[in-house]
Amino acid sequence: MRTQLIFLFISLLVLNSESLNCYENNPRGHPSDLRVFHISSPCSPFKKPNTVSWESTLLQDKARLQYLSSLAVKSSVPIASGRAIVQSPTYIVRANIGTPAQPMLVALDTSNDAAWVPCSGCVGCASSVLFDPSKSNSSRTLPCEAPQCKQAPNPTCTVGKSCGFNMTYGGSAITASLTQDTLTLANDVIPNYTFGCINQATGTSLPAQGLMGLGRGPLSLISQTQSLYMSTFSYCLPNSKSSNFSGSLRLGPKFQPLRIKTTPLLKNPRRSSLYYVNLVGIRVGNKIVDIPTSALAFDPATGAGTIFDSGTVFTRLVEPAYLAVRDEFRRRVKNANATSLGGFDTCYSGSVVFPPVTFMFAGMNVTLPPDNLLIHSSSGNTSCLAMAAAPNNVNSVLNVIASMQQQNHRVLIDVPNSRLGISRETCT
Numbered sequence: 001m002r003t004q005l006i007f008l009f010i011s012l013l014v015l016n017s018e019s020l021n022c023y024e025n026n027p028r029g030h031p032s033d034l035r036v037f038h039i040s041s042p043c044s045p046f047k048k049p050n051t052v053s054w055e056s057t058l059l060q061d062k063a064r065l066q067y068l069s070s071l072a073v074k075s076s077v078p079i080a081s082g083r084a085i086v087q088s089p090t091y092i093v094r095a096n097i098g099t100p101a102q103p104m105l106v107a108l109d110t111s112n113d114a115a116w117v118p119c120s121g122c123v124g125c126a127s128s129v130l131f132d133p134s135k136s137n138s139s140r141t142l143p144c145e146a147p148q149c150k151q152a153p154n155p156t157c158t159v160g161k162s163c164g165f166n167m168t169y170g171g172s173a174i175t176a177s178l179t180q181d182t183l184t185l186a187n188d189v190i191p192n193y194t195f196g197c198i199n200q201a202t203g204t205s206l207p208a209q210g211l212m213g214l215g216r217g218p219l220s221l222i223s224q225t226q227s228l229y230m231s232t233f234s235y236c237l238p239n240s241k242s243s244n245f246s247g248s249l250r251l252g253p254k255f256q257p258l259r260i261k262t263t264p265l266l267k268n269p270r271r272s273s274l275y276y277v278n279l280v281g282i283r284v285g286n287k288i289v290d291i292p293t294s295a296l297a298f299d300p301a302t303g304a305g306t307i308f309d310s311g312t313v314f315t316r317l318v319e320p321a322y323l324a325v326r327d328e329f330r331r332r333v334k335n336a337n338a339t340s341l342g343g344f345d346t347c348y349s350g351s352v353v354f355p356p357v358t359f360m361f362a363g364m365n366v367t368l369p370p371d372n373l374l375i376h377s378s379s380g381n382t383s384c385l386a387m388a389a390a391p392n393n394v395n396s397v398l399n400v401i402a403s404m405q406q407q408n409h410r411v412l413i414d415v416p417n418s419r420l421g422i423s424r425e426t427c428t
Contacts, residue, residue, distance in 0.1 A: 018357035031187045032251040034093045036108065036235060046400060068341040090312060090401075091237060091403070093249055095212060096184040097195075098136030104129065108235075109247065110310040110413075113217030113273050114153065116176050116196030117210030124201040127208040139181040141197075148194045151218040152178055165196060167345065172203025185251065190225055214310075214413075215273030222415065228252065231415035235310070238427035239371055247427035252264075257410055260421040261364035265413075268300050275413060277420055278362040278397060279306035282321070284328040295321040296399065304397035307409065308420065311401035314375075315387045317389035321399065322389040329355060329385055344384035352383065359401070366422055372405050 097117065099395050104117055118125035120132040133139040141150055141162045149163035155178075156164045163178040176196030183193035198210075213220045214233065222231050229252040236247040249255065255285045266276035268291065279296050283291050295318050298305035326346050332337050332355040333348060341347040348354075354374065358367040375386040386404055390396040412421035 008143050028249060030255045032185070032229070032254070034082070034186050034249040034251070036091050036093055036247040036249050037105075038091060038238065038246070046152055066318065091235075091247070092207075092209075093185075093212065097131055097193075098133070098181050099138040100136070101182075101184055102131055102136070104131060104209045106212045107212045108214060108310055109211055110214045110308065111274055112169075112211065112213035113215040113220040114165075114196055115193075115210065115212045115221065116174060118201070118208075119177075119197040119199065122198050122201060122314070126201075126204070126206070127289045129209050131197065131210075133179060133181065136181055138191070139179060142178045142180060142194065143303050146178070148219065149178060151272055152196070152262055164199075165376065170203070170205035172201060172205045173210045174198050175200040185199060185356060188228065190228065190249070193224060194219060207219075213273075216275070217273045217417065222413075232256065232413065234412040234421075236410045236425050237310070237403055237407045238428040239404075241398075253414075256412055256414075257421070257425075260410070260412055260423040262367070262412070262414075262419040262421040263361035263364045265415065265418045265420050266298055266305065268298075268305065270300060270303050274307045274309075275420060276305045276307050277401075279359060279401075281360040282325050283358040283360060283365075284325060285332050287328060287362070289324045289328050291321045291324045295319075299397075302397050306399040306401065308401045308406070310403055310406075314399075314406055315402045315405045316400045317387060318397065318399055319389045320394055322387065325357070325387070326385065329357070341377070341384055343383060344386070344388065347384035349382050354383070359405075364422065366409075368405060369408075369424075372407060372409075375404070 005293040046062065058330055091108045093108055095104050095106050096102065097104055106115070106117065117131045117362055118127050118129075118154075120130045120134070122130060133141075144155075144157040144161050146163060149157075151165040152163065152165035154165050156166065164176060165178060166173065174196070176198045178194065180192045182196075183190040214222060217223060222229065222233060232243040232251075232253045234250045263277050266270050266278060268274060268276050273393050276298060278298055280297070294304075296306065316322075321427040330346060332365045333352055336348045336350075338346045338348065338353050354370065356367050357373055358365050373386060374383045376383050390398065390400075408424065408426055410421075410423045412419075412423075414421065
């Protein structure tokens with residue numbers, strides 16, 4: 001019997017008889033707030049008719065971690081076990097592109113830089129919603145001599161001397177024209193925003209209406225809007241108890257939480273886009289688990305270390321770290337034997353008291369509430385530790401703090417002050 005993820009059961013559209021406005025931004029009244037939808041939320045056109053099983057979600061997570069590991073170690077994306085590596089962006093926001101505006105629901109990805117959307121005439125694009133640059137009076141294709149052309153991945157120069165690029169994203173590949181147009185996010189108008197206009201696509205792992213990169217590279221949203229948002233943003237990801245399963249993306253230093261725990265952001269020259277932090281230990285109950293130093297160490301030479309990522313669902317720890325945490329977790333669960341279920345190896349049935357788990361970062365500790373620590377079966381009778389070991393069939397060196405463990409927290413990325421902050425917040 002397939003056990004299914006309870007937090008992907010999006011069955012409620014309303015709470016207290018209030019209807020959900022899928023087109024409303026500024027969820028908390030801040031001028032630079034965007035509503036963030038889970039890809040399976042009622043407002044998402046990408047919601048699948050059936051709920052997602054634990055096995056398929058873990059498979060997507062495994063592929064996502066392989067992809068992130070490849071970014072940190074080398075520039076090419078590996079294909080493992082004959083299966084195309086897929087990515088699973090979990091959250092989407094509404095962006096308006098062009099003049100007049102054409103709305104697109106783009107995936108957020110904190111581990112990517114460039115933005116790209118499917119454009120009219122695209123060969124192989126799966127979406128029926130396409131951006132048409134010919135209908136925007138502010139759109140222009142960038143020439144080969146434009147400085148942004150050198151910043152694009154694998155840039156090319158066409159016969160007409162316009163800049164293009166090609167790149168892989170999971171098991172898919174795109175060819176795009178480097179384009180500038182007006183981007184409108186919430187109430188903010190961003191002229192001359194540079195993005196890829198996809199002309200050709202292959203594979204099935206592309207976000208249907210495009211992607212907005214929130215990484216640290218030169219073509220990311222944060223880099224292109226430095227004068228407006230000062231390379232600062234935060235997000236709050238909701239969990240299944242949210243009435244409409246939507247959170248918020250807050251852009252710029254204004255209205256960010258004043259009281260927030262922070263840890264330094266680390267720079268990795270081998271993969272400068274990723275948001276690395278220094279995870280120094282993990283506590284289970286009141287015991288700091290004995291983890292080999294090398295399992296948590298930040299190493300720019302190999303890309304090893306710990307990152308925050310919005311696209312991975314469950315936290316993955318390199319195997320020595322995970323085994324140490326798992327074994328201590330099991331030891332502290334009294335009078336119950338751990339079983340495996342749907343890819344998780346530490347599951348319990350019935351009423352069980354679970355120990356808290358605390359991530360210990362340099363300068364801040366984050367203790368996970370039960371909703372961020374445990375995943376429950378659809379029947380509610382079985383609960384599992386919602387973490388897993390990094391796949392060992394690739395040279396994976398990354399610990400990934402994933403979206404489930406971030407839910408109902410405000411995660412602040414403050415690049416100018418080189419810090420990442422976390423505070424508890426119930427997303428709406």
